[in-house]
Amino acid sequence: MKHNEVKKLQKHFSIAIIPGDGIGPEVVNEGLKVLKVLEEVHSDVRFVYDFYDWNCEYYLKHGRMMPTNGLNLLEDYDTILFGAVGAPTVPDHVSVWELILPIRRHFQQYVNLRPVKLLKGLESPLRYKSHDDLDFVVIRENTEGEYSNIGGRLHEGTPYETAIQNNVFTRYGSERILKYAYSVAESRPKKRLTVATKSNAINHTMPFWDEIVKEIGNEHPQIDVQLYHIDALAAYFISKPESFDVVAGSNLFGDILTDLGAAIVGGLGLAPSGNINPERKYPSMFEPIHGSAPDIAGKGIANPIAQIWSISLMMDHLRLPELGKLVLSAIEEVLFDGTVRTPDLGGTANTMEMGDAIVSKIREMSLKTNLGEKK
Structure with a gap:
């Protein structure tokens, strides 16, 4: 057939x-x-x-x-x-x-959709964190960002060898993943969206990303949205995971955060x-x-x-x-x-x-x- x-x-x-x-x-x-x-x-x-x-x-x-x-x-x-x-x-x-x-x-x-949920019958490596504290979803942009095939090598095999890898953030790609994240947040009781950024140090792509987060947020006033620098956000995954409901991030940031998320709910095998x-x-x-x-x-x-x-x-x-x-x-x-x-x-x-x-x-x-x- x-x-x-x-x-x-x-x-x-x-x-x-x-x-x-x-x-x-x-x-x-x-x-x-x-x-x-x-x-x-x-x-x-x-x-x-x-x-x-x-x-x-x-x-x-x-x-x-x-x-x-x-x-x-x-x-x-x-x-x-x-x-x-x-x-x-x-x-x-x-x-x-x-x-x-x-x-x-x-x-x-x-859309790379990755739940971070402590399953019944398991205990988190985090002390004092219960099943109610560890139940959120991470939405990772999956087709561009830091994993873009733009760049190359120059003067290979010489003392001047250079490697360049470019991040690519398009308005189209950023808008569609963030609109999806907002829509998922709307479907959940907390109506809360946390977005990873690093606009204090990555001064072109990340401010662009932040701007789009806020633009789309204007269309969803009922959603509680917060932007966190990726380093602080990683720390909050450990110290206050109960504060999260929907987390959105770029290709690289989402990838790293979800491996950390897996670790706090029992490991990558889950x-x-x-x-x-x-x-x-x-x-x-x-x-x-x-x-x-x-x-x-x-x-x-x-x-x-x-x-x-x-x-x-x-x-x-x-x-x-x-x-x-x-x-x-x-x-x-x-x-x-x-x-x-x-x-x-x-x-x-x-x-x-x-x-x-x-x-x-x-x-x-x-x-x-x-x-x-x-x-």
């Missing part, structure tokens, strides 16, 4: 699967179990997916991270499920710049993300924010929760919020029970055991819900 034919069927969705490198295939496999059980518990939902073996091994064989028509192959899917990329055999700037970044940019996935094209003109991509972790690849101890939580975000994007909530609730129930935990969470369970526990909990919780509906 062609992907455009699949789209015509109600609640049938096509997904491109890119497991990637290292622990990527291991955690993606657990994510596929979740997709299958969601089909089982929701009879109207079907997922049709294809696998693409684009990774560093592919690069060593073909000299490319994906084929020349790779982006064309992906464009008809509803979503993309990504594992992780990176291996010691290929420089990181090659693997990232030839796989993830082209996908994000070509498909205008300009942190999901969505690379979203809000207009839905192109497929969006969902992935854990952790890397390929080559040091533990093949050991079967990787935590699959970040990958599975990314599927929860995918369900929300596909307008299946009941399934998104079910997946996240199942994760929390397994953690709250505490019997099955991977080593990064202080347990002894392997990757498959954690995935199986979440799948079983999804099935159990769905059964209870269905029985409740029949009463």
